[in-house]
Amino acid sequence: MSAPRIPENPLELERQVCFGLAVASRTVIAVYRPILEPLNLTHPQYLVMLALWERSPRTVKDLSNALQLDPGTLSPLLKRLEAVGYVERQRDKTDERALALTLTERGQDLRREALKIPFKVVERLGMSFEELTQLNEVLRKVIAKATT
Numbered sequence: 001m002s003a004p005r006i007p008e009n010p011l012e013l014e015r016q017v018c019f020g021l022a023v024a025s026r027t028v029i030a031v032y033r034p035i036l037e038p039l040n041l042t043h044p045q046y047l048v049m050l051a052l053w054e055r056s057p058r059t060v061k062d063l064s065n066a067l068q069l070d071p072g073t074l075s076p077l078l079k080r081l082e083a084v085g086y087v088e089r090q091r092d093k094t095d096e097r098a099l100a101l102t103l104t105e106r107g108q109d110l111r112r113e114a115l116k117i118p119f120k121v122v123e124r125l126g127m128s129f130e131e132l133t134q135l136n137e138v139l140r141k142v143i144a145k146a147t148t
Contacts, residue, residue, distance in 0.1 A: 049081070049110065052107065053114070085107070086110060087103060088104055
């Protein structure tokens with residue numbers, strides 16, 4: 001077995017995984033911005049709504065784990081989502097110490113509009129669902145390796 005080939009310049013900016021991920025993240029989120037604005041959502045709020053459309057109610061702790069966000073970061077997002085009428089925050093009936101989030105009727109109705117978002121993103125990026133699925137699989141592998 002031959003030794004791995006060492007790049008000529010391992011510090012070249014374009015070779016850095018962190019650079020590619022940072023630029024990709026900013027630019028893809030920018031693609032979402034005009035799609036989400038008519039729904040009165042920011043990208044982080046959209047992620048919260050996706051998690052709640054999967055399962056509601058959810059505790060803040062559960063949501064924080066699902067989104068891999070600190071509860072302190074999540075709190076202002078939840079307040080804004082409550083202010084626009086998409087979610088309700090209340091004490092969890094099974095644990096008074098926990099705060100539960102429930103979709104309102106308006107938040108549930110928003111899901112119908114949100115179903116169009118993945119198609120708009122695919123169109124805007126000019127990539128197929130298959131290509132984006134493969135990319136997502138690679139990103140999940142990177143995340144798993146980086147967090148172990």
